Amino acid sequence: MVNNTTLEHDIYLFHQGNLRYSYKLLGAHPDTQDGEQGIRFAVWAPNAKQVSVVGDFNQWDGREHPMERFNDNGIWMTFIPNLDQGTIYKYEILTPHGHLRLKADPYAFSSELRPETASVVHPLDNYTWSDDEWMRERKAKNPYESPMSIYEIHLGSWKYIEPEVFYNFREYAEWVIPYVKNLGYTHIELLPIMEHPFDRSWGYQITGYYSVTARYGSPDDFKYFVDQCHQNGLGVILDWVPGHFCKDEHGLRRFDGEALYEYENPSKAEKTQWGTLTFDFGRNEVQSFLTSNAIYWLKEYHLDGLRVDAVASMLYLDFGKEEGEWELNEYGGRENLEAVEFIKKMNEAIFEEIPDTLMMAEESTSWPLVSAPTYIGGLGFNYKWNMGWMNDMLKYIEMDPIHRKYHHNLITFSLMYAYSENFVLPISHDEVVHGKKSLLNKMPGDYWQKFANLRAFLAYMYAHPGKKLLFMGGEFGQFDEWKDLEDLDWELLDYDSHNNTLNYVKQLHQLYRDTPALWELDHKEEGFFWIDPNNYEQSIVSFARNSRTSNDQLIVVCNFTPQVYHDYKVGVPKHGSYKEIFSSDAEQYGGSGQTNGLPLHTIPEPWQGQDQHITMTIPPLGVSFLKRTSVSKEENHEK
Known part of the structure; x- marks a missing residue:
């Protein structure tokens, strides 16, 4: 009572x-x-x-x-x-x-x-959780200085019974969790599983904000899925859509006969490009509805974070609109001031209630301080998707290698702003659907070169500062773009190239998780420095990643052309011997085997701004990871 x-x-x-x-x-x-x-x-x-x-x-x-x-x-x-x-x-x-x-x-x-x-009707307290150890460890964990590699998944098209007939969350737990865990990911990110009327909205046009979609089972079934993820060492992030809602008659639209959850003013309410309605962010009861909704998913379902969809559509009054379809704010600008204040207020509430959560903004503009605290003027998220990196790298990697030297800045520019936010590097569902082609099929060249380009792209992504996200299918080189009404082409794993790619992603994750230099200082400038960003003629870049321990330093050399180079000089910051600990061109992954099997001893001659250098083989469309394994006689003598 x-x-x-x-x-x-x-x-x-x-x-x-x-x-x-x-x-x-x-x-x-x-x-x-x-x-x-x-x-x-x-x-x-x-x-x-x-x-x-x-x-x-x-x-x-x-x-x-x-x-x-x-x-x-x-x-x-x-x-x-x-x-x-x-x-x-x-x-x-x-x-x-x-x-x-x-x-x-x-x-x-x-x-x-x-x-x-x-x-x-469904009570909240039906389910008994068994993830106490995970929840305790999460409280003690610093996500900024930990590995984070996210597998983005749309359950209904990962695997299904037949079109529009899906498995239960408990069955997905049985198959998805071992698969993702075996590949070495740290998190699963689910496309929205709130109730939605149309399958092909993928959950982004919602009618039931607090309701787990019945497509995959009950609320308790979903709790079981999250619980099993946690017991297997996997975090769970959920896509969340506070920017707009669909117009279906049984939903929120004109709920009591008047505009209630949406703006009364059509110029603010209508999301014309999506056929949806914008929440009235200035209305107090709507603020309670949305803030509570975020807390509900994080608290009641033990979720580890929310990826907030389409933040730019909330921030800007003119988002997706033509001239004459929107009105200036009271100061003559195009910002939705109510939405800005709501976002700050919401994030403050969420982090007060759940300090150890992740709030990730999909924000596609240059709005400043998205992932900064509100007390210094930020929006209060703790991560932002790096859409600039994603757009530049996909544009670059789709080019024929012969043209890449004319666009070399596309692979180096991201380091100009890499530390302005806490970034996630996303290759999401949006990049492999609606005629955009799959990640593998974006790659130029013949059959071998496509896979080599894919391996090089993924290696560069994992070497670049920022946490990682890859949409399902990319891990084994799905040839077709995402088909949201069909499941993944699992039969491709019967072919060596695709099976080798899956194994490659697994080993890349192993390298990533075992190497603090690839994640410990992701958001600090001292975690990265260029060795040579300027070799546009050969489309080669080299750089170092640092951890808090100097001995963990990693040297990364990337070649984005199919040309092999022998005795290539690379400047290194410390003398001694270097070992190639990972190569995207290894034969076991389908590469040509142009690897560096023997130790690479430093030569005490300056090169590329470093006091010494090594000479090595540069593989075609390949990335090499080098680590110093022993010191030179001179350094031993100095000690």
């Missing part, structure tokens, strides 16, 4: 935009009143003339269970005895215009399987 004092306080906070757990106030909750067990329903509908709870239990007759208006700000409540988990329901709303509307519960924790649209 709800305490009235607590109830009134929560309602006050809700209307102030400061209720961080509004899903405990609103929605459908098991309760006991006057000794009877049943369900307590609460919904915010300030413009409604009347609201009723309807379902099979009352033959969908709104006269049977009308709700009472609790306060003047539009919260309606009722208690219905003898209802239990699994009850199917909607709200019947009489609008100010005298129309009856059937709406799904904005705070429902479960929903019917599409095409059905009703909400389903």
Whole structure:
């Protein structure tokens, strides 16, 4: 039974935009009143003339269970005895215009399987977690100085029973987790699994923000998936979409007959390019709804972070709009000032509630300080997707190698701003769909060169400062672009080139996770320095990655042409012997085998700004990782 004092306080906070757990106030909750067990329903509908709870239990007759208006700000409540988990329901709303509307519960924790649209009662406390060790270790972990390699996955097209018929979260746990763990990833990132009506929106156009999609099972099934990930050492990040919602009639659109969750002004509300509506970020109750929603997924589902979709569409009033379709803000600018303030407020609340979480912004512009704290003027995320690096590198790698020397800046420019944010390097689903071609098929050249280019690209990505993200299929060289209505082409693993690529990604991850220089100082300038960024004629770059321990320094040499170079001079900062500890051109990965098997001893002659150099074989379309394994006689003598 709800305490009235607590109830009134929560309602006050809700209307102030400061209720961080509004899903405990609103929605459908098991309760006991006057000794009877049943369900307590609460919904915010300030413009409604009347609201009723309807379902099979009352033959969908709104006269049977009308709700009472609790306060003047539009919260309606009722208690219905003898209802239990699994009850199917909607709200019947009489609008100010005298129309009856059937709406799904904005705070429902479960929903019917599409095409059905009703909400389903589901308690929050059904599941018993077994990930205490993971959650404890997470609190003690510094993500900025830890390896982070993310496998982005759309469950329904990773593997399915048949088109539009999917496996359960528990079955996906059985297959996905061992696969991703074996490859050496640290995290799984799921495309949105909130309830959505249309499969091909991939979950980015949502009707049930608090509801796990019934496509893959129940809320408890999803908790099991996350729990199993944690028990197997994998973090889970979920795509989250606070920027817009779809217009389906049973959803949030004009929920009580008027614009409620969306802006009243069409120039601010309409996302014309997506056919969706923008949340009214200036409305306090919407702020409570969205902030609580983020906290809900992080708290109730033990998620390790949220990747926030389309942040730029929230920040800019003119995003995706033509001239005349938007209006300047009060200061004559194009920024959505309400959205900016909401984002800051939301992130502050989230990190106060869950300090050890990840909030990653997909922000595609040069908005400053996205991943900086709000107290120094930042937006308050702790990571930002590096869309600039992604666009430059894909543009570069798609070129015929003969033309790459004319665009050498595309592989070096990212280091000009690499430390302006805490970056994730993303090769996501958006880059391999809708005619953009798969990652492998973006690569120029013949069959061998495509795979060599892919290996070189991935090696450079893992050597570059920043955390990593790769969309499913890229790990074994899917030839076709992402087919969202089909599952991955697993039969390709019967072919050596694809199986070798899968093994390559596994070994690349092993190198990455075992080498602190590749992640410990990702976000600090002392973690990287160029040896030679200027050899555009041969499309070769070389650089060093540092860790906090000087002996862990790694030298990386990248060749983006199919030319082999023998006795190539590379400046190195320390004398001694260097060993090639990894080569993307090794025969076991399908390469040509132009590797450096013997120790590379330094020659005490300056080169490329270093006091000494080595000579080595530079593989075609290859990347070599070198590590100093012994000191020279002179250094031993000095000691």
